[in-house]
Amino acid sequence: MSAKIGVFAIGLEAYWPQFAGMKEQLMAHHQQLLGKFSPRDIVSVGMVDNPARACEAGRRFQAEDVDIVFCHLATYASSESLLPVVRALGNVTLVLLNVQSVPALDLESTQTIDDWLGKGCSCAGLPEMTAVLRRFEHPFAVISGYLDGDAVLDEKIAQWCAAADACRRLKSGNIGILGRPYPGMMDLNVDETQIFRTFGSYVKHLNWEDIAANIAHGFHQDQLEQASRQVKAVFRLPEDLDEQHLASMIEVYLATRKLVDEHQLIALSNHFEVQPSGYMHQIISASNPVFSMLTQQGIACPVEADIKTAIALTLMKSLAGSATLTELYSMDFNQDLCIVGHSGAGDPDIANEKSLLKMSPVFHGKPGSGFLTQFTPAIGPVTLASVTQGADGHYILVLAEGELVEGKTLQLGDTNALFRFRNGLRTFVDDWAACGPTHHCAMGRGHHAQAFHKLGQLLRIPVHEV
Template sequence: MRLKETKKARIGVYTMGLKHYWGQFPGLRERMIEYGEFISKKVKNMNAEVFFYGLVDCEEEGKKAGEYFNGNNVDLILAHAGTYVTSASVLPVHQRCKALTIILNLQPTAKINYEKTTTGEWLAHCGACPVPELANAFHRSGIQHKIVNGLLGLDYTPEISLTKEDTGNRPEAIKAWKQIEEWVLAASVKSGLSNARFGFLGNTYSGMLDMYSDFTMFQAQTGAHLEVLEMCDLNRMLETVTEDEVKEKRKEIEEFFLISEDVAADPLAQKPTEEQLNWSAKVAVAQEKLVEEFNLDALTYYYHGAPDGAYEKLQGGFIVGHSLLTAKGIPCAGEGDLKTCLVMKICDIVNKGGSFCEIVVTDYEDGTILLGHDGPFHLAIANGKPILRGMGLYHGKQGTGVSVEAKVKTGDITTLGCTQTIDGNLKFIITEAESTDGTIMTIGNTQTPVRFKKDPDSYMDEWFGEAPTHHFAMSVGHNGSLFEKIAMVLNIPSVILDK
């Protein structure tokens, strides 16, 4: 159950054509509108808000359409090339509204009826004709755009048509609509982030220079708000937790996790005590209250505190609650890594998971790299129930508590990292790979064996050459093309590795 719903993408749609045609070819104008309405309906079924302007067929309509899309604050424009149109008619739309534009060259039929086709019929199928002209005008005007080519994919044939237009099952339609769906998902990330509130609790792990983030830069490049929180905010929540709330949270924990009964190889990672479990449950209640009070959509955190201090004990109970929050759509990134919290949130918005990871160790015999962390885990993409282990010591950190041992489902995965370049800009680093069901250590950490397309050393040569942040998010599925589109919608540079 998600604690908060992500704000839907707002998609502008219009169909283009030439005004002079309407009087010359009866029915053509209505046919273009019908195609545009079909596109709008399909996009609306992708859980998006759709704003269909109608036809842009002259310069004046182009100006009105741009103002309409601005007035509705659209995140993305789908510009349907229905038939020929002058670029001068369309350019004003995008000079007024700066949302990223996807030109849709979607032919209604796979093959025209050569023997019976009239000029009016041909014009209903010549949407590709203006696309080179539009691309030239957009390029020379500095208007960022992409093009989707393929079939319209109707599930019927309009009465006016002289050929078969039921093309929904053809591969050219399926491929085109997969791309459109990815663009709509990418727009949902933009919408989700621009309305999101990220919490930053505590500080960044001292000395991890790759993770330090400029909060102004973060808001400027993502549109998200950053709320700086204090440990006393969380402690205030802790003081309100009741015994009944702790009992309910214990039930939730026992439903989500397996409580370790075995003796692990590491003497530091054993069966958690009742005291540790109850403390983790109490802290988890407080963490959820903190998220609700500050209306958070994501949280990054780290706090070491004074040895044996109250806040050190409080942070010792973080991992279980933050894993539960991550599973409920509130991604939590440890060690104060705001950039990785960002990509975890992106993965979550598009329902691909997003677990907090770094390099653990390389298995040269198996040809895999073990990826994971001692912090939160996205339970929705776990390979079986994660195991809770009582930690006698958090390595490299102060305090003790309960940690999560788990791995991501076997199959296709994509890692999404976010780094910051010398000029202060964010950059996404994307890699498609495969998670395996290999052996992992019993040390209370999340660990997933991952096989890349190249051998481990060749992949690391390429990866480290991008000056990455050492953390990243692991998502399920091959999402490279989707993450590229998200980067473009956010105007953040990206690179795909290990192609």
Template sequence: MNTKAYSKPRVGLYSTGLAAYWAQFPSLHDRLVSYNEFIAEKMGQWGEVYNFGLVDTVDKGIEAGKYFNEHNVDIIFLHAATYATSATVLPIHQRCQAKVVMLNLQPSDRVNYEKTSTGEWLAHCNACPVPEFANAFHRAGIPYKVISGLLGLEKTPAVSVANETTCNRPEAIRAWKEISEWIRAAQVKNTLSESRFGFLGNTYSGMLDMYSDFTMLQAQAGIQLEVLEMCDLDALLKTVTEEDVARKEAEVREMFTISGDSPAEKLAKKPTAEELEWSCRVAAAQEKLVGKFHLNALTYYYHGADGNAYEQLQSGFIVGHSLLTANSVPCAGEGDLKTNLAMKICDILGVGGSFSEIVTTDYIDGTILLGHDGPFHLEISEGKPILRGMGVYHGKRGSGISVEAKVKSGPVTMLGVTQTVDGRLKLIISEGESTKGTIMQIGNTQTPVKFSVDPDTYFERWFEEAPTHHCAMSIGHNAALMKKVAELMNLEYVIL
């Protein structure tokens, strides 16, 4: 199974101008167009850009609003190229409701004071109209964001008398980092709106934090939900061939280390040939389930009567669900749909998203151990994950193969999705460092994480946000990026 390449978001772009300027300063129009085209080309590495060009009259603004609606853009960047009246830009955003981010990007690090003419100055007065635009948007009830900095050209245009080679200036680097993050955030919203989450089985009984309103999740996150039964998977299991099993076993042996007996846990043994064959057979059926129902994520859990054939089926879940998670179909256990959403957000951003919960605290190292009994995001593993045969799935029925692994050392970000008392989704975001600390050899995923505060302070801050007891672990420090996802999707958030 190949990792899915997510579609680029649809990015709207236009630059501002004033029609009266063009006859007065003949070279200004083409100069601003060149800046606009530079921005469009650079944005193209992250998104599918729909560039309207210059908006310099009210009629052009009306036309631009219709243009962006026709192309169903996910976000609009307003490039303040020079002064323009707010009456030219407001009609755009009254017609197209996509999030607007204003770009106050000056071409030069400073004007050439001795040689600057009025026409030259107008190419550098980017900040001039921004407060007027902001005022109009605010009074019209249109939310907006602003990015200020340098344009970041690699070469000064011949028409300029100032230094416009600013690509290495920190003001340009920071601005373009912000722009790229907004486009990546737009990709999350775009992809979620086209994503189908499967819900297989039920939610672990008694875990009140797990229960979710499917309609609420679709309304606020844009996802589609497909309720699945164990009989759907069982029917596909019957179609699995020996060739399917062999293919899965080859995939498993390439991605995992097959363990010996654990020196610490007598229940954790070297997987038997029968256990490995069963996990591979179930993994092949899980892949077929994803294909049949066109799933982009899967939330699962099953607890049935003693001796139920489906109990044996679910005992083989962890390996296949880990393989799916590594292939852009994140899988969340215990029926935790909200954490599945967190995992999907991380996966779309390309930063992993492994199913985790707080395990224990190392007060000597000052770290908190986070992990679970599976599944695991194999793409962010420190080395090859280990497969162990588990005599018991603690707190659950059955036995089988489990994954023991650690997220790679370095910066990480925890993303929790919870639900507020008034039924709103809320993102809880915190950055930390995955350390090289020791983990237990008990067939579970575990990662020791050091946060900026001591463990007890961190616990108190995290718990006071009323989280679910699961979260998604991603690699990198992604708080600024995840904040933009929340803002673009109109979700509550907190950064600890």
């Protein structure tokens, strides 16, 4: 789900009668800037140049329920044209775009005041705007740049929009929990009220029996055939795979997908403690590939019913396009690397190749048996993100960027990889642990720390980067 993004230009009404054509010139620059947001869902209100128009703009943004607002400082403007917008926004972050039309004024051709005001005067009013925003205690950020060919400007705008997308995703649905968090893992405990306050997501307590009921209801043949094609698109199937096992897994997938749709879930954390039998054996046996397919579709499905990591996975998937649950597995001091990984479901998008479905007689540390899904994460840059809490109960994001490297990994049926950290193994592990993250975290392809910092500002939670 894409964010709804508010955009407006700000200027000084007194200039228009003084300098013919200036407003039109500035609006042409603004239209060019709007092109940088395409094809996103934007709410554009044009030029705001007096308090009355600012009030109108604020009401429009409020009515449209925007997730973030960008203010283009088209020329000098007084802050009285900004504050009515800000007052209407509540806690929605405002990004001031201090963007000139040119990288630098051509001083030889800048012969009149309107030449200067119309092309290169965006920064004149910037301190005035930030001064009043601080007094208003309103969340804001500043991006400086120029219109044409400024890759830094384009990247920063894209990061803010991506962060707003991630926030909208969290608010768009519910986090389901099947079972309860793994007993004794006290870092996984959550306050559901605080989750809703911080992230806008409800936690819905669901039952494994809900999936069983969906299986019992049955499915049309075309649904079964379509799901079979989906399974084969994601996994490599062994030649000796029992067709009944495959058919059973497809039923579980359709039943779980139906549960997701019925409850408008963005995540489904899960844990099962009793030795499964009957219908529960069918469900638990198929859970790894089923939850992996849902994870690929943007429904985070962390094992051990870890709701905090469900949030981290949801944010990572939105920003990185991939997000698999992981933890620190083992330290290799000889190579200055750490093996990271986890059992259970993973995200197929973390890998460049399909995972081979295999049957296992045991799920380590948990009851049951069934399919394993060991993905091979792609070599290259990655980001880790953990959602954790401080002593006051407020949420914190802990981040790290690094690189997955070539080398031998564990072949135990778990997704795992070799992680090289920027500051070395010893320093990283000590510093990461000192931040108090949960023992699970989300891993996604690419470096996304800058977008996560912006996300932290939108959510108004601190971000610690290791």
